[in-house]
Amino acid sequence: METAIPLFIADVHLGKLASMLRMLGFDTVYSNTFSNAALVNIALEQQCVLLTRNVTIGRHQHALQTFIIIHDAPAEQLKTVLQHFHLLAHIQPFSRCMVCNGALEPVAKETVINELPEKTAQYYHQFWQCTHCRRFYWKGPHYNRMVHFIQKITGDSIR
Ligand SMILES: [Zn+2]
Structure with missing residues (x-):
């Protein structure tokens, strides 16, 4: 049976985790300006799982789904x-x-060649652009580190 992939919202302490989840394609709401009340409201409204370091957040909100993050290291x-x-x-x-x-x-x-550093344009051939902020992405060192990390967890390779 297919299980639904949860939407996430990450608290203000989890910026690195949020960007890594996004890098892997998981919908993760994050802003370092959200108050605890805002986090709880958004999580309830959008039915996200609240990823948090705070064990007491939303304690009395029975509809709230939280997942407490205990580790310090983003990986x-x-x-x-x-x-x-x-x-x-x-x-x-x-x-x-x-x-x-x-x-x-x-x-x-x-389309992107004029916007990129010369070396990037030279070495990479596949590019993506954010439809919202227009930032460009390619399979650079950041991506390679992530692939390596995922391989360590799974023993498998990803595309
Ligand atoms: Zn963007």
């Missing part, structure tokens, strides 16, 4: 979330913007 945090929510099979790199959570779409190299 450990990510591993816990991926495993707990069974997300490893649902990873879709280059589908979501790490910065704003917007959807990415593939763009032709000719």
Whole structure:
């Protein structure tokens, strides 16, 4: 049976975790300006799982789904979330913007070439652009580190 992939909202302490989840394609609301009340409201309204370091947040909100993050290291945090929510099979790199959570779409190299550092244009051939903030993405060192990390968790390779 297909299980639904949860939407996430991450608290103000979890910015790195939020951008890593987005990098793997998981819809994650995050802003370092959200108050605890705002986090709870958004989580309830949009039916997101609230990822938080705060064990008391939303304690009296019975409809609220929270997942308490106990690790300090973002890599450990990510591993816990991926495993707990069974997300490893649902990873879709280059589908979501790490910065704003917007959807990415593939763009032709000719379109981006003038916007990129010369070396990037030389070495990479596949590009994506955020439909919201217009930022560009490619399979650079950041992506390679993430692939390596996922391989360590799963023993498998991803695209
Ligand atoms: Zn964006």
